[in-house]
Amino acid sequence: MAASLNVFVYGSLLADDVVRALLNRVPPSFPALLPDFHRFSIKDRVYPAIVPLPKHSVAGKVLMGITVPELEVLDTFEDVEYVRTTVQVTLLDSSDELEAEAYVWSNKHDPNLYGDWDFEEWKQKHMDDFLKMTIGFMEELERPESKPRVATYESFYHQDDS
Numbered sequence: 547m548a549a550s551l552n553v554f555v556y557g558s559l560l561a562d563d564v565v566r567a568l569l570n571r572v573p574p575s576f577p578a579l580l581p582d583f584h585r586f587s588i589k590d591r592v593y594p595a596i597v598p599l600p601k602h603s604v605a606g607k608v609l610m611g612i613t614v615p616e617l618e619v620l621d622t623f624e625d626v627e628y629v630r631t632t633v634q635v636t637l638l639d640s641s642d643e644l645e646a647e648a649y650v651w652s653n654k655h656d657p658n659l660y661g662d663w664d665f666e667e668w669k670q671k672h673m674d675d676f677l678k679m680t681i682g683f684m685e686e687l688e689r690p691e692s693k694p695r696v697a698t699y700e701s702f703y704h705q706d707d708s
Contacts, residue, residue, distance in 0.1 A: 556606035586659035594663030595651030
């Protein structure tokens with residue numbers, strides 16, 4: 547059997563449609579809590595960032611059985627703004643602790659991080675456009691000279707501004 551990993555997700559990847567656009571499937575998942583981290587909003591972005599912060603926790607879910615090729619797609623999607631980090635999460639259904647990969651914002655002192663990010667608000671305001679951007683990202687990935695995700699994101703969202 548091929549090696550597989552668990553990935554803790556806490557932002558746009560909480561949406562099954564976004565995961566399906568990236569991986570062509572929705573892996574099994576379980577609600578989980580990541581202790582000693584905080585989920586921030588990011589100025590001028592619709593997706594969140596997590597950074598270590600004692601006495602806080604981030605609710606999300608663990609995608610189970612992510613294959614190495616799928617992890618490579620997620621790594622490319624998360625781009626250079628995030629560092630994939632191994633974390634310990636607690637499954638909410640069982641209180642079991644589990645090792646998982648998580649995408650942590652690379653600059654924990656970024657002045658653009660603020661407040662709390664809200665998934666339900668994101669779903670209402672941004673999910674449809676974000677899903678279109680994600681599908682465009684996957685189409686771009688198929689091209690020989692693909693753009694990084696940040697460039698895809700910025701070109702997609704700046705089209706709407708004009």
